[in-house]
Protein backbone atom coordinates (compact mmCIF):
# COMPACT_ATOMS: atom_id res chain seq x y z
CA UNK A 537 0.00 0.00 0.00
CA UNK A 538 1.31 3.44 -0.88
CA UNK A 539 0.39 6.30 1.42
CA UNK A 540 1.67 9.06 -0.78
CA UNK A 541 -0.37 9.91 -3.88
CA UNK A 542 1.94 10.19 -6.89
CA UNK A 543 1.81 13.41 -8.86
CA UNK A 544 -0.69 13.35 -11.69
CA UNK A 545 2.07 14.52 -14.04
CA UNK A 546 5.79 14.34 -13.49
CA UNK A 547 8.55 15.39 -15.83
CA UNK A 548 11.88 14.00 -14.73
CA UNK A 549 14.94 15.75 -16.24
CA UNK A 550 13.38 16.11 -19.69
CA UNK A 551 15.69 17.40 -22.41
CA UNK A 552 14.60 18.20 -25.97
CA UNK A 553 17.05 19.28 -28.63
CA UNK A 554 16.48 20.32 -32.23
CA UNK A 555 19.82 19.86 -33.95
CA UNK A 556 22.14 21.93 -31.80
CA UNK A 557 19.35 23.92 -30.10
CA UNK A 558 18.44 22.95 -26.54
CA UNK A 559 14.72 23.79 -26.40
CA UNK A 560 14.52 22.13 -22.96
CA UNK A 561 17.37 21.23 -20.65
CA UNK A 562 16.73 18.72 -17.83
CA UNK A 563 13.29 20.09 -16.99
CA UNK A 564 11.69 18.55 -13.91
CA UNK A 565 8.14 19.54 -13.08
CA UNK A 566 5.14 18.14 -11.19
CA UNK A 567 1.41 18.70 -11.27
CA UNK A 568 -0.43 17.20 -8.29
CA UNK A 569 -3.99 15.90 -8.48
CA UNK A 570 -6.46 18.84 -8.34
CA UNK A 571 -3.75 21.39 -8.87
CA UNK A 572 -3.56 24.27 -11.33
CA UNK A 573 0.02 24.86 -12.41
CA UNK A 574 1.27 27.66 -14.63
CA UNK A 575 4.19 27.41 -17.03
CA UNK A 576 5.53 30.85 -17.82
CA UNK A 577 8.57 32.41 -19.43
CA UNK A 578 9.61 34.78 -22.21
CA UNK A 579 9.13 34.00 -25.91
CA UNK A 580 11.10 30.98 -27.04
CA UNK A 581 11.59 29.74 -23.46
CA UNK A 582 10.38 26.21 -24.28
CA UNK A 583 6.77 26.26 -23.06
CA UNK A 584 5.14 24.91 -26.21
CA UNK A 585 7.92 22.36 -26.57
CA UNK A 586 7.07 21.14 -23.06
CA UNK A 587 3.43 20.61 -24.10
CA UNK A 588 4.55 18.86 -27.27
CA UNK A 589 6.78 16.48 -25.33
CA UNK A 590 4.05 15.73 -22.76
CA UNK A 591 1.47 14.96 -25.46
CA UNK A 592 3.83 12.86 -27.57
CA UNK A 593 3.92 15.29 -30.51
CA UNK A 594 7.69 15.44 -29.88
CA UNK A 595 9.79 12.63 -28.46
CA UNK A 596 12.00 13.74 -25.54
CA UNK A 597 15.71 13.52 -26.31
CA UNK A 598 16.18 12.23 -22.75
CA UNK A 599 14.28 12.14 -19.49
CA UNK A 600 10.88 10.74 -18.52
CA UNK A 601 7.26 11.87 -18.58
CA UNK A 602 5.01 10.08 -16.07
CA UNK A 603 1.24 10.16 -15.80
CA UNK A 604 0.10 8.79 -12.42
CA UNK A 605 3.55 7.20 -12.03
CA UNK A 606 3.36 5.38 -15.42
CA UNK A 607 5.90 6.41 -18.02
CA UNK A 608 4.29 7.68 -21.22
CA UNK A 609 7.51 9.06 -22.71
CA UNK A 610 7.63 6.65 -25.63
CA UNK A 611 3.89 6.41 -26.27
CA UNK A 612 2.31 7.81 -29.45
CA UNK A 613 0.01 10.85 -29.08
CA UNK A 614 -3.27 8.95 -29.39
CA UNK A 615 -2.30 6.60 -26.55
CA UNK A 616 -1.30 9.52 -24.35
CA UNK A 617 -4.66 11.17 -25.06
CA UNK A 618 -6.43 7.95 -24.16
CA UNK A 619 -4.39 7.66 -20.98
CA UNK A 620 -5.95 10.97 -19.92
CA UNK A 621 -4.00 13.97 -21.21
CA UNK A 622 -5.91 16.44 -23.40
CA UNK A 623 -4.77 19.81 -24.68
CA UNK A 624 -5.83 23.00 -26.39
CA UNK A 625 -3.68 24.99 -28.79
CA UNK A 626 -2.46 28.57 -28.93
CA UNK A 627 -4.19 29.02 -32.30
CA UNK A 628 -7.77 27.77 -32.28
CA UNK A 629 -8.19 24.40 -34.00
CA UNK A 630 -11.91 23.86 -34.37
CA UNK A 631 -13.63 22.35 -37.39
CA UNK A 632 -15.21 25.43 -38.94
CA UNK A 633 -18.12 23.54 -40.56
CA UNK A 634 -19.12 21.60 -37.47
CA UNK A 635 -21.54 22.79 -34.81
CA UNK A 636 -20.63 23.15 -31.16
CA UNK A 637 -22.70 20.04 -30.40
CA UNK A 638 -20.91 17.98 -33.05
CA UNK A 639 -17.55 18.98 -31.59
CA UNK A 640 -18.59 17.55 -28.25
CA UNK A 641 -19.77 14.29 -29.81
CA UNK A 642 -16.67 13.58 -31.86
CA UNK A 643 -14.36 14.50 -28.98
CA UNK A 644 -15.34 11.38 -27.09
CA UNK A 645 -13.43 8.13 -27.38
CA UNK A 646 -15.03 5.33 -29.38
CA UNK A 647 -15.71 2.56 -26.93
CA UNK A 648 -18.41 0.50 -28.61
CA UNK A 649 -17.93 -2.50 -30.88
CA UNK A 650 -16.21 -1.81 -34.17
CA UNK A 651 -19.43 -1.94 -36.27
CA UNK A 652 -21.07 0.66 -34.05
CA UNK A 653 -18.21 3.11 -34.60
CA UNK A 654 -19.08 3.16 -38.30
CA UNK A 655 -22.68 4.19 -37.68
CA UNK A 656 -23.74 7.81 -38.23
CA UNK A 657 -23.49 10.15 -35.27
CA UNK A 658 -27.22 10.19 -34.44
CA UNK A 659 -27.02 6.50 -33.55
CA UNK A 660 -24.34 7.21 -31.00
CA UNK A 661 -24.24 5.63 -27.63
CA UNK A 662 -26.59 7.39 -25.15
CA UNK A 663 -23.66 7.85 -22.75
CA UNK A 664 -21.93 9.95 -25.42
CA UNK A 665 -25.02 12.16 -25.78
CA UNK A 666 -25.38 12.44 -22.02
CA UNK A 667 -21.75 13.46 -21.58
CA UNK A 668 -22.00 16.06 -24.36
CA UNK A 669 -25.11 17.56 -22.69
CA UNK A 670 -23.32 17.65 -19.34
CA UNK A 671 -20.30 19.48 -20.77
CA UNK A 672 -22.49 21.84 -22.79
CA UNK A 673 -24.27 22.88 -19.62
CA UNK A 674 -21.08 23.10 -17.54
CA UNK A 675 -19.54 25.51 -20.04
CA UNK A 676 -22.77 27.48 -20.54
CA UNK A 677 -22.80 26.72 -24.28
CA UNK A 678 -26.44 25.59 -24.53
CA UNK A 679 -27.55 28.70 -26.43
CA UNK A 680 -24.99 28.15 -29.18
CA UNK A 681 -25.16 24.36 -29.44
CA UNK A 682 -26.33 24.41 -33.08
CA UNK A 683 -24.07 27.23 -34.24
CA UNK A 684 -21.18 26.45 -36.57
CA UNK A 685 -17.84 26.96 -34.84
CA UNK A 686 -16.73 29.50 -37.44
CA UNK A 687 -19.76 31.72 -36.74
CA UNK A 688 -18.90 32.17 -33.07
CA UNK A 689 -17.02 35.13 -31.61
CA UNK A 690 -13.41 34.44 -30.68
CA UNK A 691 -13.99 34.16 -26.92
CA UNK A 692 -16.68 31.52 -27.42
CA UNK A 693 -14.51 29.58 -29.85
CA UNK A 694 -11.84 29.32 -27.16
CA UNK A 695 -14.48 28.12 -24.72
CA UNK A 696 -15.62 25.43 -27.17
CA UNK A 697 -12.00 24.27 -27.52
CA UNK A 698 -11.73 23.89 -23.79
CA UNK A 699 -15.10 22.14 -23.57
CA UNK A 700 -14.07 19.72 -26.30
CA UNK A 701 -10.87 18.87 -24.43
CA UNK A 702 -12.81 18.21 -21.23
CA UNK A 703 -15.46 16.02 -22.86
CA UNK A 704 -13.28 12.92 -22.95
CA UNK A 705 -12.90 13.11 -19.14
CA UNK A 706 -9.15 13.74 -19.05
CA UNK A 707 -7.12 13.49 -15.85
CA UNK A 708 -4.87 16.32 -16.93
CA UNK A 709 -5.75 19.29 -19.09
CA UNK A 710 -3.05 21.26 -20.90
CA UNK A 711 -4.20 24.75 -21.90
CA UNK A 712 -2.05 26.85 -24.22
CA UNK A 713 -2.81 30.53 -23.57
CA UNK A 714 -6.48 29.97 -22.68
CA UNK A 715 -7.28 33.70 -22.30
CA UNK A 716 -5.13 35.17 -25.08
CA UNK A 717 -7.09 37.87 -26.89
CA UNK A 718 -9.95 37.85 -24.40
CA UNK A 719 -11.38 40.84 -22.59
CA UNK A 720 -11.45 40.95 -18.79
CA UNK A 721 -14.96 39.51 -18.41
CA UNK A 722 -14.29 36.64 -20.81
CA UNK A 723 -11.03 35.83 -19.01
CA UNK A 724 -12.85 35.90 -15.69
CA UNK A 725 -15.38 33.36 -17.01
CA UNK A 726 -12.54 31.06 -18.05
CA UNK A 727 -10.86 31.47 -14.65
CA UNK A 728 -14.08 30.47 -12.87
CA UNK A 729 -14.50 27.45 -15.14
CA UNK A 730 -10.95 26.34 -14.44
CA UNK A 731 -11.50 26.58 -10.68
CA UNK A 732 -14.69 24.53 -11.04
CA UNK A 733 -12.85 21.92 -13.11
CA UNK A 734 -10.24 21.67 -10.36
CA UNK A 735 -13.04 21.11 -7.83
CA UNK A 736 -14.29 18.31 -10.07
CA UNK A 737 -10.90 16.62 -9.71
CA UNK A 738 -9.06 17.76 -12.82
CA UNK A 739 -5.40 18.80 -12.84
CA UNK A 740 -4.48 21.65 -15.14
CA UNK A 741 -1.16 22.81 -16.60
CA UNK A 742 -1.38 26.07 -18.51
CA UNK A 743 0.86 28.30 -20.54
CA UNK A 744 -0.12 31.93 -20.20
CA UNK A 745 1.47 35.30 -20.85
CA UNK A 746 -1.10 37.26 -18.85
CA UNK A 747 0.71 37.57 -15.51
CA UNK A 748 -2.25 38.96 -13.55
CA UNK A 749 -4.29 35.96 -14.70
CA UNK A 750 -1.77 33.29 -13.65
CA UNK A 751 -0.91 35.02 -10.38
CA UNK A 752 -4.58 35.05 -9.48
CA UNK A 753 -5.27 31.46 -10.43
CA UNK A 754 -2.33 29.06 -10.12
CA UNK A 755 -1.32 26.99 -7.12
CA UNK A 756 2.24 26.67 -8.43
CA UNK A 757 4.29 28.32 -11.14
CA UNK A 758 7.28 27.08 -13.12
CA UNK A 759 9.37 29.66 -14.93
CA UNK A 760 11.42 28.74 -18.00
CA UNK A 761 14.06 30.81 -19.73
CA UNK A 762 16.02 29.49 -22.73
CA UNK A 763 14.75 25.97 -21.95
CA UNK A 764 16.03 26.03 -18.37
CA UNK A 765 13.88 26.11 -15.24
CA UNK A 766 14.89 29.29 -13.45
CA UNK A 767 12.27 29.32 -10.68
CA UNK A 768 9.34 27.44 -9.22
CA UNK A 769 6.99 28.21 -6.38
CA UNK A 770 3.75 29.84 -5.35
CA UNK A 771 2.72 32.98 -7.23
CA UNK A 772 3.67 35.21 -4.26
CA UNK A 773 7.17 33.67 -4.26
CA UNK A 774 7.60 34.00 -8.02
CA UNK A 775 6.41 37.60 -8.13
CA UNK A 776 9.49 38.81 -6.29
CA UNK A 777 12.04 36.26 -7.52
CA UNK A 778 15.09 38.19 -8.86
CA UNK A 779 15.88 35.63 -11.60
CA UNK A 780 12.32 35.88 -12.89
CA UNK A 781 12.33 39.66 -12.85
CA UNK A 782 15.64 39.58 -14.75
CA UNK A 783 14.30 37.19 -17.42
CA UNK A 784 11.24 39.35 -18.01
CA UNK A 785 12.99 42.70 -17.86
CA UNK A 786 15.55 41.43 -20.36
CA UNK A 787 12.73 40.93 -22.83
CA UNK A 788 11.48 43.82 -24.92
CA UNK A 789 7.74 43.31 -24.39
Ligand SMILES: Nc1ncnc2c1ncn2[C@@H]1O[C@H](COP(=O)(O)OP(=O)(O)OP(=O)(O)O)[C@@H](O)[C@H]1O
Nearest residue numbers: 554557558559577578579580581582583584585586
Ligand atom coordinates in the same frame (compact mmCIF):
# COMPACT_ATOMS: atom_id res chain seq x y z
N1 LIG B 1 10.12 22.02 -34.41
C1 LIG B 1 11.15 22.78 -34.06
N2 LIG B 1 12.30 22.78 -34.78
C2 LIG B 1 13.35 23.54 -34.43
N3 LIG B 1 13.37 24.34 -33.34
C3 LIG B 1 12.26 24.38 -32.58
C4 LIG B 1 11.10 23.62 -32.90
N4 LIG B 1 10.15 23.87 -31.95
C5 LIG B 1 10.69 24.74 -31.09
N5 LIG B 1 11.96 25.05 -31.45
C6 LIG B 1 12.89 25.96 -30.76
O1 LIG B 1 12.84 25.64 -29.39
C7 LIG B 1 12.89 26.81 -28.60
C8 LIG B 1 11.68 26.88 -27.69
O2 LIG B 1 10.51 27.14 -28.48
P1 LIG B 1 9.04 27.07 -27.89
O3 LIG B 1 8.10 27.28 -29.04
O4 LIG B 1 8.86 25.86 -27.09
O5 LIG B 1 9.01 28.35 -26.94
P2 LIG B 1 7.78 29.05 -26.21
O6 LIG B 1 8.21 29.29 -24.81
O7 LIG B 1 6.55 28.24 -26.41
O8 LIG B 1 7.65 30.43 -26.99
P3 LIG B 1 6.35 31.37 -27.27
O9 LIG B 1 5.98 31.99 -25.96
O10 LIG B 1 6.88 32.38 -28.24
O11 LIG B 1 5.29 30.49 -27.85
C9 LIG B 1 13.01 27.99 -29.57
O12 LIG B 1 14.38 28.30 -29.71
C10 LIG B 1 12.44 27.42 -30.84
O13 LIG B 1 12.96 28.06 -31.96
